[in-house]
Amino acid sequence: MRIKSLVSATLLAVALATAPTAAIAAEKTAFKLGWSIYVGWMPWGWADDTGIVKKWADKYGITIEVTQFNDYVESINQFTASDYDAVTLTNMDALSIPSAGGVDTSVVVINDYSNGNDMVIAKNAKDVAGLKGEKINLVELSVSEYLLVRALETAGLTSRDVTVVNTSDADMVAAAATPDVSTVVTWNPLASEIVAAGNGTAIFDSSKIPGEIMDLTVAKTEVLADNPAFGKALAGIWYETMGVMTAETPEGAAARAAMGASSGTDQKGFESQLSATNLFATPQAGLDFVNSADLSAKMDAVRQFLFAKGLFGAGAASADIVGIALANGDTLGDPANVKLRFDPVFMQAAADGKL
Template sequence: MKRLSILLLCLTLSTTASARDSFKVCWSIYVGWMPWAYGAEQGIVKKWADKYDIDIEVVQINDYIESINQYSAGEFDACTMTNMDALTIPAAGGIDSTALVVGDFSNGNDGIVLKGKESLAEIKGQSVNLVELSVSHYLLARGLESVGLSERDIQVVNTSDADMVAVYGTPDVTAVATWNPLLGEIMSMPDSHKVFDSSLIPGEIIDLLVVNTETLEQNPALGKALTGAWYEIMATMSGDDEAAEAAKTYMAQASGTDLSGYEAQLASTEMFYTPSAALSLTNSPTLVTTMQHVAEFSFEHGLLGEGAPDATFIGIETPAGVYGDSNNIKLRFNPAYMQMALDGSL
C-alpha cells in the first residue's frame, strides 16, 4: 500500500531543519480546515508571513491521507490532520510533530450511515466502507463498542475519501463511516440513516494544524505567523456581519457546498474561535485521557509501528502531562503560540 511505503520511508528519513524563510503548509477539505483556504486567498496568511519576513505557501491536497503522507515525507512543513492521524502516521513514522493550533473537535461531523437500516446494531454482518485506520475507523470502533459489537462483527472495506460518495451510491454498498462534507452528501441520498456520530464521543476527534517540531523550534516565526493568521480568520468568520458571511460563503463554495450547507457543518463542529477556548481543551487533563484512548485503539490495529510493544510506545506530550514513553516523545501539544495569541503578543 502507498501509505505503508510512505511510513517505511519516514522511518529512514533523516530530517534536517534549519532557520529559513520559506515554508509550505498543506490542507484538505473539511469544515474546520476551510479557514486556511480563505486565509490564503484573502492574503491573511501572507500578511502575517510578511510581518515575520517569511514566505508561507498554502497548498490544497485533494486526498486527506495523502496530504499527511506528504507532510510525513518532508514535502510540507505543516499539515492539517486529526489527533489520531497525527499519532499514527507522522509520529508512528518517527517524525516528531507539534500540534500548533488546536482548531476544533468534531461534534457530529463524523458519522456512520446505514442504507435502509435505522439502528447501529443492524450493522452486524455488513461491510463498512471507510478510510481504513483513520478517525472514521476509530469512530466505528467506538460506535460498535457502544452496542456490544466489535470489528469481528463487520467487514471493513478501505475506501478513499475522494471516492466515498460515488461508492455509497452503488447498490452493493450499505454502510459507510465518513466525515463532512461527504457525510452530508451521503445523508442526502435516499434511505440513508445516520446511526452514530462524533457528538456521542465529544472531544475525542480533534482537528489540528501540525508542524514539524524541529522546523518549529528553529523557526518560531513560522509558528507566530500561522497562529496569528488563524485567529484573525477566526475573528472574521465568527462575527455576525457581512464580512463573516462573505468569509463563510467563500469557505462553503471552496468545499463544494453553499452557505447554508457550510453552516450546517459548523453546527456539528465545536470550533475554537478564540485562543482561550482552544487552550481550555489543550491544557485539560482530559486530553491525556483522550490520547490514551486513541493510542490504545492505534496499538490494537498495529498503527504504532511493528516495534511497538504496547500502547505507551510513543510519548504524547500535553501541558497536563505525558502519556506514553517520555523518552520517545513524537507528538506534542504545545500551547505556547496559542497563549501568545491570547496575550496579544504575536
C-alpha cells in the same frame, strides 16, 4: 474534501528511507504549510487568498507559502519526508504518520473537533446494537473505522461482530445507493448527501465522542524551536481569520460563502458543516480544550486503536512506543521517545495578546 485514510508506520519508514535527508532545522525566513480541503481547514486557503497570511508573515519578516493538496495523505507525507514545515491533519494521523515515523511534531493550534460531521448511516439497523452481523462499508484504517469501533463499544459489540468492507470515499455515495449496501460510515459532505438521498439514517455520529476526532495545524518541533516567529505567525493568521469568518456580519457571510465555494458547496452547505464542527475560534477556547483533564483519555483511546490495528508497525510491543506530551506536563507512552506534543505556547501567546 478531506480523505482520512491512514498510512502505516511501516510503509512510511520505507518512504523515509528512500527520501532525501531533510536539512537540520535552523533559523530561516521561508516556510511552507500544506493543507487539504475540509471545513475546519478552509480558513487557511481563504487567509492566503485575502492577504492575511502575508500580513502576519510580513510582521515577523518571513514568508509563508501556503499550498493546497488535493490528496490529504500526500500532504502529510510531504510534511514528514520533505521540507514542508507545517501541515493540517487529524490527531490520529499526526500520531500514526509523522510521529510514528520519527518526526517530532508539535500542535500549533487546534482547529476544531468533529461534532457530528462523521456518521454511521444505516438502512436497516435502528440503533448500534442492530449492526450485529451487518456488512459495513467504510474507508478501512481510518477515522471512520475508529468511529465505528467506538460506536460498537456503546452496545457491547466489537469489530468481530461486523464485517468491514473497504470502500473508497470516492465510491461511498454511489455504494450507499445500491441495494446490497446496508450501512456506511463516512464524513461530511458525503454523509449529508447520503442521508439527503434517503439512503439511510444516522444512528451514531462523532458528537457522541466529543473531542476524539481532532483537526490540527502542526509543525516540526525543531522548526518551531529555532523559529518561534513562524508559530506566532500561524497562530495570528488562524485567530484573525476566525474573527472574520465567525462574525455575523456581511464580511463574515462573504468569507463563509467563499470558503463554501472553494470546497465545492455554497454558503448554506458550508454553514451546515460548520454546525457539526466544534470550531476553536478563539485562543482561549483552544487553550481550554488542550488543558482539559480528559485530553489524556481521548488520546489514549486513539493510540490504543492505532496499536490494535498495527499502525505503529509490526515491531511495536504496545501503544507506548510513541510518547505524547500533554499540555499539563504528563506524557502518554515512552517519555524517551516523545514525538507528538500538545504544546499550548502559541495559543497562550495569542490569548495573552503577545503575538
